[in-house]
Each structure stands twice: as C-alpha cells, then as structure tokens.
Amino acid sequence: MLTSSTDRPVHVVGAGPGGLAAAAALQSQGMRALVIERAQNAGASWRARHDSLRLHTTRRRSALPGLRIPRSAGRWPSAPDLVGYFERYVDHHRLEIATGVAVSRVDRADPADPDAGWLLRANGGRLLHAPTVVLATGRHDTPFVPDWPGLDGFPGQVLHSAHYRAPGPYAGLDVLVVGAGNSGAEIALDLQRGGAAAVHLAVRTPPHVMRRATLGWPAQYSGIALRRVPAFLGDGLTRATSRLTGPDLTDHGLPRPGGGRFTRARQGAFPVQVPGFVRAVRRGRIRPVAAVESFDGPRVRLADGSHLAPDVIVAATGYRSGLAELVGHLGVLDENGRPLAHGPRTAPGAPHLHFTGQTNPLSGTLRELNLDAERIARAVSRAHRRRAGTRPQAAESVPEPTTATRG
Structure with missing residues (x-):
C-alpha cells in the first residue's frame, strides 16, 4: 500500500521532543509536516522515565520553539512536568501526529534521482512517500x-x-x-x-x-x-x-x-x-x-x-539508536553508527534526509533540539523552494490534527 504525501512535504519520524520541535519549527516556515510515532502518545519515552527524574538543565533553557515550560515546573523540571508540557505543545502548535506507526526502513524513492525523496516502510504494509524526512528517533531508541x-x-x-x-x-x-x-x-x-x-x-x-x-x-x-x-x-x-x-x-x-x-x-x-x-x-x-x-x-x-x-x-547500560536498521544501508552513518551529517546538513548522496537528537552536549540536549529544529526548518524551506520553484504553503493552512495524540 503506497500513501503519497505531497501535501505534507516533510515527514518527521519520532514524536519525542526533537520531532515535536522540528514539526513546530517547520510549521513556522510555512511547511506542513506529518509526525510519525510508533507509540500511542507523543513524548512516549518520557512517560516511562523513573518517577524521581529531574532535568539537569534549567526550565528556561529546556523549552522547545514557540512555547515556554510553565513556572510551576520549577527550575529543574521533572519527567511528569515534561510530559504535560509536550501534550500542551502538541495542542498549542496544532501538530499533526500519526501514532501507532512504526517505521522500519527508509529507502530512496528513486536511486537515479536524488530529489525524488524517500520511501518509509512501516507496519501494516504501509509505504509512505515523503519529499523530505527528518529522523528524530533520538539516542534512546532501544535499551x-x-x-x-x-x-x-x-x-x-x-x-x-x-x-x-x-x-x-x-x-x-x-x-x-x-x-x-x-x-x-x-x-x-x-x-x-x-x-x-x-x-x-x-x-x-x-x-x-x-x-x-x-x-x-x-x-x-x-x-x-x-x-x-x-x-x-x-x-x-x-x-x-x-x-x-x-x-x-x-x-x-x-x-x-x-x-x-x-x-x-x-x-x-x-x-x-x-x-x-x-x-x-x-x-x-x-x-x-x-x-x-x-x-x-x-x-x-x-x-x-x-x-x-x-x-x-x-x-543502566545505555541504549542503541536503532539507526543502523533504519538507514544503515544508505551510507549516511559513520563506523560508530552515528550520522555523518546532523541538523541542517545532509550526508553526501542523501539530500533531504535530516537527523536531530543524536548528540548529548554540555549545553543541554533539549536546548540543542530547539536550535537544531529551527536550523533544519530553514534549510528544508530553502531546499523545498529550490525544488518546487514556488514558496511553500502558508502555515495557516495546516488543519486540525487528524490523529489523537494525548493520553
């Protein structure tokens, strides 16, 4: 089953903070984005964190684009604070999220045409075509x-x-x-x-x-x-x-x-x-x-x-990113399984395929996701205009989300 998504030129894989930030930033650039999430809720990994967890980064420097974390979360927000914030974030930006869709592999739509976009193979026999893909599955994909x-x-x-x-x-x-x-x-x-x-x-x-x-x-x-x-x-x-x-x-x-x-x-x-x-x-x-x-x-x-x-x-022995299974065959990862290019840049031979959330900087992961999202959105918008020869749709044309995302 092939689903064409030319009306949504960007597919974001992963509805964690990186995916939500990217979708909101793309929307601010006038780009419609569909966020694809294998779980039944946005921010699913944060719902499973241990009860005592608190961020090591401050509330003010951990917010995603376009919405502050409320003062009630204190200086060092907890995991439940973040879950509530992500729910409000989805509603605030009216993000469109398809839950229960697990992407298992990304392929080139046409190996002979680098601008042909990407095919996402997902559960249920789904085959999604996306001109641009942002992989926001994060570093904590598989325990x-x-x-x-x-x-x-x-x-x-x-x-x-x-x-x-x-x-x-x-x-x-x-x-x-x-x-x-x-x-x-x-x-x-x-x-x-x-x-x-x-x-x-x-x-x-x-x-x-x-x-x-x-x-x-x-x-x-x-x-x-x-x-x-x-x-x-x-x-x-x-x-x-x-x-x-x-x-x-x-x-x-x-x-x-x-x-x-x-x-x-x-x-x-x-x-x-x-x-x-x-x-x-x-x-x-x-x-x-x-x-x-x-x-x-x-x-x-x-x-x-x-x-x-x-x-x-x-x-407490870490996670595997799961990127090797998704895109390892595309030549976009280094010998350690990390993306060759990150954020607004793309790997040679793989235009319009972006990665976010694969670093753990001392400046704070959530802060860097915020910055990454805005840079990716600008790069994608420029590339889309070059490919289409027209400006993208206005952000106001984004409809109400068609898939429930809150738990």
Whole structure:
C-alpha cells in the first residue's frame, strides 16, 4: 500500500521532543509536516522515565520553539512536568501526529534521482512517500543490556534502567546498579533512599562528577558559553575548576576520570550531576565497585576478581539508536553508527534526509533540539523552494490534527 504525501512535504519520524520541535519549527516556515510515532502518545519515552527524574538543565533553557515550560515546573523540571508540557505543545502548535506507526526502513524513492525523496516502510504494509524526512528517533531508541557470560543462569531479577520506575518493589533487597552515568547514579540514589538493603554501583569507566549548579550558576550555562570551544581547549579550561569544585571520591571506590570533560561529553559520556549522590557515596550508602565481568549462578564476578550476590540487577547500560536498521544501508552513518551529517546538513548522496537528537552536549540536549529544529526548518524551506520553484504553503493552512495524540 503506497500513501503519497505531497501535501505534507516533510515527514518527521519520532514524536519525542526533537520531532515535536522540528514539526513546530517547520510549521513556522510555512511547511506542513506529518509526525510519525510508533507509540500511542507523543513524548512516549518520557512517560516511562523513573518517577524521581529531574532535568539537569534549567526550565528556561529546556523549552522547545514557540512555547515556554510553565513556572510551576520549577527550575529543574521533572519527567511528569515534561510530559504535560509536550501534550500542551502538541495542542498549542496544532501538530499533526500519526501514532501507532512504526517505521522500519527508509529507502530512496528513486536511486537515479536524488530529489525524488524517500520511501518509509512501516507496519501494516504501509509505504509512505515523503519529499523530505527528518529522523528524530533520538539516542534512546532501544535499551541495551550487555550479553554477560552466564547471565542466563542468574536467578534474580534483571531489568534495564528504562523499565525502572520507583524503589518500592526493591525495599529490603540487595541491588546492583550497573553503569555510572546519570541514570545509574539517579537510580542508585533512589533505591538507597527507598529502603534497599544495600546498593552497589558497578563502574567500568569513572565519570566526571560535578554539581548541577554552583553558587546558583547552573553547569549548563558554562556548557552554553563554551559550546563552540574545541574539545581540547574545553578540557583544559575545565580541568582546573574540576579539581577545585569537583568531589574526589577516590577513597570511596570512585577515582577521578582520566579523560577531559568536553572530550568525554562529545563521546557520549555526560558528567554525573545528581544532587545527593556524592553525599550517599561518602557515607557508604552507595558503594561503587568494579565493572561486571560475568555471572556464576547467583554470584556476579567483577573485574577486580571480587564477587557479589545481589537480589536484583538494574542495567543502566545505555541504549542503541536503532539507526543502523533504519538507514544503515544508505551510507549516511559513520563506523560508530552515528550520522555523518546532523541538523541542517545532509550526508553526501542523501539530500533531504535530516537527523536531530543524536548528540548529548554540555549545553543541554533539549536546548540543542530547539536550535537544531529551527536550523533544519530553514534549510528544508530553502531546499523545498529550490525544488518546487514556488514558496511553500502558508502555515495557516495546516488543519486540525487528524490523529489523537494525548493520553
């Protein structure tokens, strides 16, 4: 079944914040966009976040184009605050979202004509034609759990951090959290506060640990000020301040990291900024341990040769983007599976195919999604005028959404 969408020249895949921002920005440029979402609601991934989650970026610097996050969310909005905000965002901009549509592959409509657009293969035999595609599936598409030797024989519960919601079910139990990023640190602290008998945090690569704000100055603002600085220079500028203001947890099993903060961030390792985490580690309530190597029945063998016997394992071990399955055959990804071009730029041989939400900058992901959306919209509008020889439709012609998007 082929559905032609010439009246909607842009298809945005993913109704998370990146997709919503892109659609709203395109609309402001007079471009009709259809947002395609595999879940039943916009912002679905945020609905599944753990209850204690709060942003490490400020309310004012986390809003999407055209609508502020309300003051009631406080300085550091929670996941429920964001879900409510995304719902209002859809209504405010009258975005058109098709839910329950899972795109599995993107192909060139005509390999001989680079301006022919794209074919989106989706569930139910759908085949959608789109002159321009914005892939906004984000970095957190598919939870990843390492295939540790012996894992199948572990008798306890194993869950990914994506499926952790609250500490109640784990009260009185020994829990091993694997992964020392922000999610791992947040969940470890939540478990400790929620009454877990013991909480260990398995660490393969020590993270940078820093305050979310120092003397009222958010760390995000420093990231914004230095966002265009080369990584080596940013590393040097922050090294001295890290020594002065960053905690030294070496005596508690969490040594200082080796790499620079900016270099690590651009490799995807964001600094840990969890209020209360450092205090819990220093007081022995969260105990860092070596990385997980393998399993032997109920015992977990660590990289230093020691063993633990936890009741529950929470794997805060990251995600896979899912881009290889979607577009890996198009030659638009590098050897690490990341897009060769991002935002307004497109990869050679793949015009009119844009990516957003595949970075994790110190300046804040939501802020960068905002900026990306506006740049993409301008680039798409220019390209559309060149291809069509006419100006795009006025934004006022966008109808009421045809698909319910709120939960």
